[in-house]
Amino acid sequence: MKIWSTEHQFSYPWETVVKAAMRKYPNPMNPSVIGVDVLDRGLDSRGRLHSHRLLSTEWGLPSIVRAILGTNHTQTYVKEHSVVDPEEKKMELCSTNITLTNFISVDERLVYHPHPENPDVTVLTQEAIITVKGVSLSSYLESMMARRMSANARKDKNTADKWHLSRFLQRKKTILEQLNVL
């Protein structure tokens, strides 16, 4: 089991960042998420918005792992529950994979809130617990997933900073960058 956490600051007010966060999928900067659906959504008695979403993701596991899993089925589904509290100015988001669970679990929690001293800055804290079942592959895979989480977190920051507030050229560049990666 690997626990991983990080913190980021965005130079935008909370509302702006949260709008971006709600819309971050689909997103060419995070190619691992290929689809997103809302399963359920509603306000609670405190006026907070709850959303349950189903994300279809490609984890991009290395081919050796695919061979061991005996499947090309690297499309994995992730369920996400987010709560947006417009009064407290807090967005909390938890997600976990619901397929390949016999093999790996990735539980992630993100919280967006305004910087206590500067309302024009938003703080994101992100933590993840990664558990790989099975012995030999475990530490290798856990490290790999943790690295991916780091990379995705950096993308998240870019996402809110640039993608949603975006320019077409920015997007174009990102896609081209992806082409190089692929």
Added chain:
Amino acid sequence: GIYLYGVLKRSVGEACTDLKREYDQCFNRWFAEKFLKGDRSGDPCSESFRTYQRCVHKAIKDKDIPIDGVEFMGPSKDKPET
């Protein structure tokens, strides 16, 4: 490469993607212009949501995606009142 951009917008049910886009558009507008600004009137997208939901839930069933009974480590225990 470039095709990714088109693929990214899809729903889990290929047939639901247009319904999803219509709903997303409605929701995003309400979220930005009403909800975040403290307007407590309910969201106006329930009709497009219902149509989209019927499609998605059918797709989930057809694909046998196990969406029920997932325990999260997070957030608050309160259930939405919908």
